[in-house]
Every structure is written in structure tokens, then in C-alpha cells.
Amino acid sequence: MEKLIEQTMYRSRWLLAPIYLGLSLAVVALAIMFFKETFHLLAHIFTIQEADMVLVVLSLIDIAMVGGLLVMVMMSGYENFVSQLDIGDDDEKLNWLGKMDSSSLKAKIAASIVAISSIHLLKVFMAVEKTDDSKLLWYVVMHLTFVLSAFLMGYLDKLTKH
Numbered sequence: 001m002e003k004l005i006e007q008t009m010y011r012s013r014w015l016l017a018p019i020y021l022g023l024s025l026a027v028v029a030l031a032i033m034f035f036k037e038t039f040h041l042l043a044h045i046f047t048i049q050e051a052d053m054v055l056v057v058l059s060l061i062d063i064a065m066v067g068g069l070l071v072m073v074m075m076s077g078y079e080n081f082v083s084q085l086d087i088g089d090d091d092e093k094l095n096w097l098g099k100m101d102s103s104s105l106k107a108k109i110a111a112s113i114v115a116i117s118s119i120h121l122l123k124v125f126m127a128v129e130k131t132d133d134s135k136l137l138w139y140v141v142m143h144l145t146f147v148l149s150a151f152l153m154g155y156l157d158k159l160t161k162h
Contacts, residue, residue, distance in 0.1 A: 023074040030067045069112040076100040110150035
């Protein structure tokens with residue numbers, strides 16, 4: 001009975017495979033949104049204000065960073081929790097693939113969240129005259145919370161490695 005339970009638990013990791021595959025659909029959705037925003041920007045390139053253009057470009061950077069985060073989670077999560085990716089020697093291989101354990105993945109996710117939050121905060125500051133002071137305060141508090149959380153996670157990870 002114990003062996004059956006252990007085998008079932010071990011094989012259940014494959015239930016994560018469709019979830020990681022589903023993340024690739026989110027990458028497709030982000031790509032569609034990216035190009036939609038790009039075409040919208042190009043259509044109004046001669047009439048858009050510089051500050052508005054910077055906001056759109058920051059949104060594009062934000063989308064690209066979230067896409068990179070999704071790819072990182074999707075591929076390293078699959079490798080860490082489901083199965084090793086079988087990529088041939090002649091295929092292009094990402095240099096971080098196979099080297100990122102769950103601890104380093106967590107650190108990369110935290111750093112990406114801080115970077116994404118920074119871009120969002122910069123977008124808010126670019127349009128500060130349209131933002132209520134109390135909302136502005138909460139944006140800063142949330143960003144600082146992300147920064148502090150990422151720092152503490154890194155510090156705790158460093159402590160546990162020693």
C-alpha cells in the first residue's frame with residue numbers, strides 16, 4: 001500500500017505539465033497585447049504627446065518583463081517539478097536552463113516583481129497630476145513592500161545556505 005501511495009504521489013507531478021503549458025498561452029496573450037499596443041502607438045506617432053509615448057513604451061517594457069517572467073517560471077518550474085527538458089545538442093539552449101533550482105527561481109521571481117513594480121510606479125509618477133495623493137502613497141507603500149520582501153527572501157536564502 002505504501003509503495004502505491006508513493007508512486008501515485010510521484011506520478012501526480014505530471015498534473016503540473018498542463019499548467020506550465022497553459023502559461024505558454026499567457027505568453028501568447030501578452031504577445032498579442034504587446035503588438036496591439038505597438039500598432040496603436042505607431043498609428044498615433046505624429047499626434048501623441050511625448051509623455052504619453054513614454055507611458056506606452058513603459059507599458060511595452062512591462063509586458064516584455066512579465067513575458068520573460070512567465071517563460072522563466074514555465075520552463076524552470078517544469079524542469080524542477082515535472083521532468084527534465086530533452087533539448088538536443090544542435091538546438092538552441094538557454095544558458096540558465098537546468099541551473100535554476102526552486103530557490104533561485106523564487107529569487108528571480110521576486111526581483112522581476114520588483115522591476116515590474118518599479119516600471120508601474122514610474123508610469124504613475126509620469127502622470128502624477130492625474131493620481132490622487134492617497135493612491136500615490138499606496139503605490140509607493142506596495143512597491144516598498146515588494147522591495148522589502150525580495151530583500152528579506154534573499155537574506156533568508158543566504159542564511160539557510162550557510
